[in-house]
Amino acid sequence: xxxxxxxxxxxxxxxxxxxxxxxxxxxxxxxxxxxxxxxxxxxxxxxxxxxxxxxxxxxxxxxxxxxxxxxxxxxxxxxxxxxxxxxxxxxxxxxxxxxxxxxxxxxxxxxxxxxxxxxxxxxxxxxxxxxxxxxxxxxxxxxxxxxxxxxxxxxxxxxxxxxxxxxxxxxxxxxxxxxxxxxxxxxxxxxxxxxxxxxxxxxxxxxxxxxxxxxxxxxxxxxxxxxxxxxxxxxxxxxxxxxxxxxxxxxxxxxxxxxxxxxxxxxxxxxxxxxxxxxxxxxxxxxxxxxxxxxxxxxxxxxxxxxxxxxxxxxxxxxxxxxxxxxxxxxxxxxx
Amino acid sequence: xxxxxxxxxxxxxxxxxxxxxxxxxxxxxxxxxxxxxxxxxxxxxxxxxxxxxxxxxxxxxxxxxxxxxxxxxxxxxxxxxxxxxxxxxxxxxxxxxxxxxxxxxxxxxxxxxxxxxxxxxxxxxxxxxxxxxxxxxxxxxxxxxxxxxxxxxxxxxxxxxxxxxxxxxxxxxxxxxxxxxxxxxxxxxxxxxxxxxxxxxxxxxxxxxxxxxxxxxxxxxxxxxxxxxxxxxxxxxxxxxxxxxxxxxxxxxxxxxxxxxxxxxxxxxxxxxxxxxxxxx
Ligand SMILES: Cc1cc2nc3c(=O)[nH]c(=O)nc-3n(C[C@H](O)[C@H](O)[C@H](O)COP(=O)(O)OP(=O)(O)OC[C@H]3O[C@@H](n4cnc5c(N)ncnc54)[C@H](O)[C@@H]3O)c2cc1C
Ligand SMILES: Nc1ncnc2c1ncn2[C@@H]1O[C@H](COP(=O)(O)O)[C@@H](O)[C@H]1O
Numbered sequence: 001x002x003x004x005x006x007x008x009x010x011x012x013x014x015x016x017x018x019x020x021x022x023x024x025x026x027x028x029x030x031x032x033x034x035x036x037x038x039x040x041x042x043x044x045x046x047x048x049x050x051x052x053x054x055x056x057x058x059x060x061x062x063x064x065x066x067x068x069x070x071x072x073x074x075x076x077x078x079x080x081x082x083x084x085x086x087x088x089x090x091x092x093x094x095x096x097x098x099x100x101x102x103x104x105x106x107x108x109x110x111x112x113x114x115x116x117x118x119x120x121x122x123x124x125x126x127x128x129x130x131x132x133x134x135x136x137x138x139x140x141x142x143x144x145x146x147x148x149x150x151x152x153x154x155x156x157x158x159x160x161x162x163x164x165x166x167x168x169x170x171x172x173x174x175x176x177x178x179x180x181x182x183x184x185x186x187x188x189x190x191x192x193x194x195x196x197x198x199x200x201x202x203x204x205x206x207x208x209x210x211x212x213x214x215x216x217x218x219x220x221x222x223x224x225x226x227x228x229x230x231x232x233x234x235x236x237x238x239x240x241x242x243x244x245x246x247x248x249x250x251x252x253x254x255x256x257x258x259x260x261x262x263x264x265x266x267x268x269x270x271x272x273x274x275x276x277x278x279x280x281x282x283x284x285x286x287x288x289x290x291x292x293x294x295x296x297x298x299x300x301x302x303x304x305x306x307x308x309x310x311x312x313x314x315x316x317x318x319x320x321x322x323x324x325x326x327x328x329x330x331x332x333x334x335x336x
Numbered sequence: 337x338x339x340x341x342x343x344x345x346x347x348x349x350x351x352x353x354x355x356x357x358x359x360x361x362x363x364x365x366x367x368x369x370x371x372x373x374x375x376x377x378x379x380x381x382x383x384x385x386x387x388x389x390x391x392x393x394x395x396x397x398x399x400x401x402x403x404x405x406x407x408x409x410x411x412x413x414x415x416x417x418x419x420x421x422x423x424x425x426x427x428x429x430x431x432x433x434x435x436x437x438x439x440x441x442x443x444x445x446x447x448x449x450x451x452x453x454x455x456x457x458x459x460x461x462x463x464x465x466x467x468x469x470x471x472x473x474x475x476x477x478x479x480x481x482x483x484x485x486x487x488x489x490x491x492x493x494x495x496x497x498x499x500x501x502x503x504x505x506x507x508x509x510x511x512x513x514x515x516x517x518x519x520x521x522x523x524x525x526x527x528x529x530x531x532x533x534x535x536x537x538x539x540x541x542x543x544x545x546x547x548x549x550x551x552x553x554x555x556x557x558x559x560x561x562x563x564x565x566x567x568x569x570x571x572x573x574x575x576x577x578x579x580x581x582x583x584x585x586x587x588x589x590x591x592x593x594x595x596x597x598x599x600x601x602x603x604x605x606x607x608x609x610x611x612x613x614x615x616x617x
Binding site for chain 2: 016019037078079083103104106107108110111112114115116118119121122123124137142143146147148149150151152153154155156190193194195197198199200201202203204214237238250256257261262270271281292294295305306307308309310311312313314315318319320321323324325326327330331
């Protein structure tokens with residue numbers, strides 16, 4: 001028998017090899033904010049093997065409960081086993097809201113779980129709200145550039161959402177006050193639909209766009225693969241990282257991992273420069289936390305000018321080369 | 337240990353043909369997206385008059401299916417839930433090399449969210465009978481939800497892997513599937529039947545030749561309505577779907593940007609000066 005679980009918002013805190021994905025912690029804090037007016041409790045859900053130390057760590061983020069599904073069969077991720085591990089507790093304790101990070105794991109686990117529970121899932125959200133009567137409203141970019149859509153799940157529970165990593169800040173740990181509840185997972189070998197036989201790292205975890213202080217992003221307005229070097233040169237002059245909207249990625253000018261926005265990465269740089277980018281919400285949601293944002297676009301009516309701090313109307317082909325030149329000169333004057 | 341590189345088809349392997357199903361969604365052609373509108377009442381996209389095309393990642397899914405058929409033999413079936421006028425998109429998939437196509441089309445399917453879509457697709461696939469592999473794209477460009485493949489697998493009660501960037505099939509032993517995760521990938525051992533959803537890097541889809549298009553004229557598209565499949569649960573369509581679009585709104589703007597004016601050279605100089613003073617260069 002497990003203890004009674006009282007939390008109404010459950011947040012899945014993903015771990016691989018006992019390393020926690022930050023988005024889980026980001027969501028814990030957000031969940032606490034959402035829960036407060038409703039006087040709901042918040043639980044973190046941990047799934048894996050030998051999670052004792054990790055459960056204590058998560059408890060220090062001030063959650064009311066840490067629900068732990070700990071089983072040798074859960075050592076490696078498998079979506080069906082993960083579903084099995086929490087399904088019973090969800091049915092028994094009926095949380096209202098279930099949040100997951102939109103990571104490789106979260107985007108795979110969440111739909112499988114939502115389908116098992118026959119409930120609604122809104123994906124890749126960039127913000128969340130809860131109404132006084134307990135309805136989760138998930139924000140996603142809508143069609144037509146400038147609109148956002150709120151998705152609700154009126155009839156079924158729990159209301160499930162995956163949220164983009166990096167849209168909420170990572171909280172600092174504080175004082176632990178909650179309790180740890182072990183979930184009675186009762187897994188069988190048959191619950192494992194597959195077996196992970198190898199995991200390989202291809203790039204360093206703390207590199208590239210997500211941690212860059214300066215991001216120069218190019219859009220469809222760059223014009224061609226040959227012209228894409230302008231983006232790279234400006235980024236190099238500023239010692240920043242290169243980002244892109246979707247069209248340059250589709251055209252093969254930029255790499256998929258450089259895409260910023262709802263289907264790509266979230267950046268939080270001190271400086272963002274957008275070149276030839278119109279300003280669809282799908283892209284802007286990924287750059288909204290930039291400290292200073294600059295846009296260069298030939299269309300004075302481009303939506304991006306309503307969302308950035310500094311705007312330059314003009315042909316980037318004419319503005320960017322002298323800009324690179326001037327930046328290089330400054331950098332040479334005072335080498336760091 | 338299994339060898340990820342090594343092919344192996346033993347002579348004793350039974351002659352059962354492999355059946356691969358590709359779930360393919362016709363989506364509005366991104367080249368015409370500026371003409372798309374939302375219906376203010378139903379809050380679904382009005383696609384009228386906008387040409388459809390194969391969802392880009394579904395092309396990669398189909399390519400993976402065709403490659404596998406070339407290596408292992410078998411048949412490739414397309415299953416799609418879409419309005420009836422999407423047939424030209426399915427014709428293109430047949431021209432790429434698929435053997436048969438089933439179009440699940442019914443007014444009651446319209447407005448389905450991912451649970452509804454996955455449920456209808458699963459009903460269509462149940463009617464088709466046994467399969468070894470279902471291939472999907474990881475996500476669609478119009479919905480972008482990336483949920484249907486996992487939910488379809490759940491309805492069918494088979495395992496699934498998403499973010500698939502490589503795949504190696506073996507008769508009579510587990511397949512090896514490579515799945516992209518943060519900063520790298522994992523390789524999993526998995527046995528058919530299964531659902532895989534692919535990412536762009538898995539392959540380069542083939543081009544369609546005029547010959548292919550002519551050949552595809554001989555192939556059939558079967559259209560199945562709600563009456564042709566067994567739908568015992570209520571998830572299909574706008575009203576059956578658990579998620580709803582509550583509203584649309586224009587997000588708060590920062591206010592109009594401060595504009596840097598002048599000719600191109602002046603603008604560049606002013607911006608560089610600004611960046612310099614802020615310590616960026
Ligand atoms: C579900 C879904 C998810 C999506 N996810 C993402 C995502 O994660 N990231 C993303 O970026 N997009 C995403 N998109 C696509 C998004 O909706 C837009 O289509 C895309 O962001 C537009 O990119 P863009 O601004 O580069 O191109 P456009 O909208 O075509 O804008 C090009 C701009 O360049 C300007 N320009 C042209 N020539 C010049 C010149 N010489 N000098 C200066 N300016 C010039 C034009 O005035 C125009 O404003 C998604 C779409 C959907 C439906
Ligand atoms: N209506 C549909 N008909 C056939 N396949 C679909 C449909 N919708 C989604 N899919 C499949 O599911 C994948 C993921 O879609 P989505 O979850 O909508 O992003 C797509 O790439 C397709 O392979």
